[in-house]
Amino acid sequence: MEKVKKKHVCPECGSTNIIYDYERGESVCAKCGAVIEHSMIDFSQEWRAFDDDQKSRRVRTGAALTPTKHDQGITTEIGKGRGELFKVASKKRAQYYRLTKWHKRLIKSKDRNLSFAFSELQRAVSQLHLSRAVHERVAKLYQHAVNKGLVRGRSTESIIAALLYTVCREEGAPRTLDEISKASGINRRDIGKTYRYIARKLGIRILPAKAQDYVPRFGSLLNLSEKVQVRAVEILDEAAKYDVTSGKGPIGVAAAALYIAAVLEGERKTQRDVADAIGVTEVTIRNRYKEMVEALGIKEEVEEKVKEEEERI
16 A cells, blocks of 8 residues: 655655555655655554444553543553452462552552542532533642642532532533532532632632523423523523623522513413422512513513413413
């Protein structure tokens, strides 16, 4: 197999017309015939795969490096439990046991800390249904915090929870403190305190979350259509022009906007339904609802839709 490339220059005649013969592992000048390189290594794969399953079975390299593992995913582990010991010949068991014991002893305390923290992170990410981008970003920030000595004397779970809260807002997929508290088992107050400490030490500045960022998630929790979610975002954009939403909690504002949009689009949910799904009180939704419909001049239209729905029921 021969292939012509015009990248290298022949040292004999200066020609750029170089022929690469991959069967012989040579590169030859097509003009003067000088052999420029020999015994070249072919880095291309010699096997074919027609689907992802075949590719994963035939590939002879490990998984890609990932920051979500304490060792970037290239660790060597001697045995995964006592059951592995009995798969070895009886004469070799003592040696195998010593290797396993010393392998564990030689692991640094930092690696043990990261291993535990990343297993906790994996569990929280899975429970909160977060993306891989969020997972990797939190892992990198945690490693940075460990290198700066910020985790000493503090709960690993609280730091992971605080970083999750931070990165979710950075990535435009915010989660409420209640959701993160439930997933991590750490109370809201401790998460808030750790978040402020970590943000100050790592120089992280997070702008206040917008109510619009919560609409897709809350809409899916309430099983509302995209049409309702788009209408809710429009209501929030319009309400911002009248300065109705400033200074108010974004979660309560987003809940009220979804309630109004659902009523207007004929997918009405009660205030109790919205409050239970999102985790706010009915009083909060009621107050934000009143402020928004009065500012936008749609109070009569919304109330009329509610009455029609109640009569139909």
